[in-house]
Amino acid sequence: MRDFATGRKKDLDLVIARPAGDSADMEGSLRGLAQKYDVPLDATQRALLDGLPDIQVAPVGAVLVALEAKAAMTAHIKALPRLYDELNSSHVCVHGASAQALAIAYIQVNSATEFASSVSNNFSLSNFPLRVSRHAQPKDTLRVLSKMGELPRRTRIGENGFDGIGVTVLDFANQGGPVEILNAPPAPQPGDQFHYDAMISRMAHEYDSRFVAV
Numbered sequence: 767m768r769d770f771a772t773g774r775k776k777d778l779d780l781v782i783a784r785p786a787g788d789s790a791d792m793e794g795s796l797r798g799l800a801q802k803y804d805v806p807l808d809a810t811q812r813a814l815l816d817g818l819p820d821i822q823v824a825p826v827g828a829v830l831v832a833l834e835a836k837a838a839m840t841a842h843i844k845a846l847p848r849l850y851d852e853l854n855s856s857h858v859c860v861h862g863a864s865a866q867a868l869a870i871a872y873i874q875v876n877s878a879t880e881f882a883s884s885v886s887n888n889f890s891l892s893n894f895p896l897r898v899s900r901h902a903q904p905k906d907t908l909r910v911l912s913k914m915g916e917l918p919r920r921t922r923i924g925e926n927g928f929d930g931i932g933v934t935v936l937d938f939a940n941q942g943g944p945v946e947i948l949n950a951p952p953a954p955q956p957g958d959q960f961h962y963d964a965m966i967s968r969m970a971h972e973y974d975s976r977f978v979a980v
Contacts, residue, residue, distance in 0.1 A: 769862030785824035794823035840881040842906040932965025
């Protein structure tokens with residue numbers, strides 16, 4: 767999408783918008799993304815997806831909701847400046863395109879004590895031993911959460927900041943094992959403003975308030 771105020775372009779992870787151009791030119795849909803990206807779904811998950819409106823994938827016209835997703839998987843402290851700057855620039859771009867639009871940030875933070883990064887293991891593992899990065903947990907996770915708490919938020923149109931922020935804490939060593947969602951502290955707890963459910967609830971409420979006629 768493009769910031770109308772500055773002309774700057776930025777790729778965002780999810781944008782709900784009025785489409786640009788004729789609907790006949792649209793290709794793909796929300797439900798079709800699961801098949802396109804080979805997302806594994808059980809019967810219950812498939813039924814939930816089939817129950818959603820099959821929104822068409824199309825070029826962005828007038829923006830309604832824009833979500834930027836970022837992750838801090840390893841080298842948490844080193845990655846903080848880039849993580850913060852990339853998130854902060856996204857709400858500026860969204861509101862530069864439309865002051866009415868909802869700008870949402872979603873962050874995943876890895877709480878695992880070690881992580882096998884694809885960057886540091888960019889070679890054949892049959893010839894070299896696995897390089898594992900060590901994390902000082904929960905200190906590293908808490909440091910990221912603290913920095914995310916500095917992101918600006920807004921409560922009304924015309925202010926600067928995000929309209930909603932959500933954080934999920936994972937336990938992900940990236941060595942062939944499962945990805946676990948951490949519900950205990952330091953993960954945001956139910957009722958916290960950065961809890962995933964709170965992000966969804968706030969986004970839905972603000973959408974209903976601003977775009978009731980859409």
